[in-house]
Amino acid sequence: MAYxxxxxxxxxxxxxxxxxxxxxLLRDGPRAVVDIASELxxxxxxxxxxxxxxxxxxxxxxxKDGTRHLYRVDRDGLAALRTYLEGFWxxxxxxxKEVAEQEQEGGTA
Amino acid sequence: MAYxxxxxxxxxxxxxxxxxxxxxLLRDGPRAVVDIASELxxxxxxxxxxxxxxxxxxxxxxxKDGTRHLYRVDRDGLAALRTYLEGFWxxxxxxxKEVAEQEQEGGTA
DNA sequence: CCATAGAGTAAGCCGATACTTACCGTAAGT
DNA sequence: ACTTACGGTAAGTATCGGCTTACTCTATGG
Numbered sequence: 505m506a507y508x509x510x511x512x513x514x515x516x517x518x519x520x521x522x523x524x525x526x527x528x529l530l531r532d533g534p535r536a537v538v539d540i541a542s543e544l545x546x547x548x549x550x551x552x553x554x555x556x557x558x559x560x561x562x563x564x565x566x567x568k569d570g571t572r573h574l575y576r577v578d579r580d581g582l583a584a585l586r587t588y589l590e591g592f593w594x595x596x597x598x599x600x601k602e603v604a605e606q607e608q609e610g611g612t613a
Numbered sequence: 614m615a616y617x618x619x620x621x622x623x624x625x626x627x628x629x630x631x632x633x634x635x636x637x638l639l640r641d642g643p644r645a646v647v648d649i650a651s652e653l654x655x656x657x658x659x660x661x662x663x664x665x666x667x668x669x670x671x672x673x674x675x676x677k678d679g680t681r682h683l684y685r686v687d688r689d690g691l692a693a694l695r696t697y698l699e700g701f702w703x704x705x706x707x708x709x710k711e712v713a714e715q716e717q718e719g720g721t722a
Numbered sequence: 723c724c725a726t727a728g729a730g731t732a733a734g735c736c737g738a739t740a741c742t743t744a745c746c747g748t749a750a751g752t
Numbered sequence: 753a754c755t756t757a758c759g760g761t762a763a764g765t766a767t768c769g770g771c772t773t774a775c776t777c778t779a780t781g782g
Contacts, residue, residue, distance in 0.1 A: 512630065519628020520740075524621065531704050533711070537759060550741055552760055571749045571758040577705045582698065589695060595640050596686045602642070631770080646729060659771055661730055680728040680779050 509562030509581045511588030517561035517581070522546060523554045527577065530564060534576035618671030618690045620697030626670035626690070631655060632663045636686065639673060643685035 517523055522544065529540055537555065541548040555575055558564045563581035567574045626632055631653065638649055646664065650657040664684055667673040672690035676683045 512633065515624070515627045515633065516630075518624045521621065521625075522740075524624065527701075531701060531708065533708050538757085546740085547742065548759075549743085549761080553740080556760085568749095571756095573759065577708070579705070579709070582702055582705065586698060586702070589691065589698070592636075592640060593691055593695070596688070596691065599640065599642050599686070600688070629770080647727085655770085656772060657729075658731080658773085662770075665730085677779095680726095682729060 509560075509584045511584050513561045514563060514581045514585045514588075517557050517563055518585075520554070520557075522550070523558055526551065526554055526558065527563060530575060530577045534567070534574040536569075536572040536574055538572075540575070618669075618693045620693055622670040623672065623690045623694045623697075626666050626672055627694075629663070629666075631659070632667055635660065635663055635667065636672060639684060639686045643676070643683040645678075645681040645683055647681075649684070 518527075525544055526540055529535060529543060537551055538548055540555075541551040544551065555564060555566075558575075558581075559566060561581050562578055562584060564575045565578045567576070627636075634653055635649055638644060638652060646660055647657055649664075650660040653660065664673060664675075667684075667690075668675060670690050671687055671693060673684045674687045676685070
């Protein structure tokens with residue numbers, strides 16, 4: 505795998521409800537494609553396509569076990585997202601302070 | 614104000630590159646719609662529509678100053694997302710452990 | 723009061739993308 | 753070897769959503 509997943513890619517992947525549902529299922533443990541599809545209102549190929557995106561974003565990894573391809577949650581994507589949000593969070597907090605101070609001076613009511 | 618924003622709503626909002634760009638701009642401080650639009654390759658109405666979504670997700674708040682509507686980053690949406698991810702993170706970690714114990718394999722394929 | 727600036731909304735277009743079915747490859751089981 | 757199960761891919765469709773222009777409203781300034 506080895507790509508550093510970008511936050512943008514992760515957020516794009518997480519932007520779809522079905523993909524989120526897939527991830528939620530995978531959160532409880534590895535599953536095969538057919539098993540995932542059986543719990544969702546979409547076809548198996550659809551799930552395959554979503555898994556490809558999730559994999560590209562570093563959110564899942566694949567492991568083959570016979571004819572079954574077991575997918576599981578990958579920490580990498582989540583980590584990338586957390587890092588991104590962390591940065592955003594601190595920057596935003598700093599800005600909040602600045603703005604709050606400026607507003608108390610200028611004080612338009 | 615700011616309804617309890619759901620993680621799904623936040624992730625949907627963050628799923629669009631332009632909206633992310635808007636947020637990035639807002640990260641450095643409050644801005645009026647026209648100012649945001651001037652820095653992006655889309656029209657002002659497009660920005661307005663994106664801001665509506667971001668607001669619905671609890672990611673920005675609006676403050677009117679004359680004819681200018683100043684938007685700024687809202688902590689609520691970010692907090693909701695962080696909470697969601699936090700839960701996901703811990704659940705996933707727990708699952709990793711379980712799975713790791715059940716299988717005796719390691720390494721990224 | 724009229725003009726201008728800023729912004730939200732409506733309607734419509736168009737491209738992206740999330741689906742479907744059909745097909746093909748592969749690994750086990752018999 | 754045949755069959756069955758599992759899964760990725762291709763091709764086509766159709767829905768969704770992001771963007772634009774046009775319109776309207778409000779607020780400030782002359």
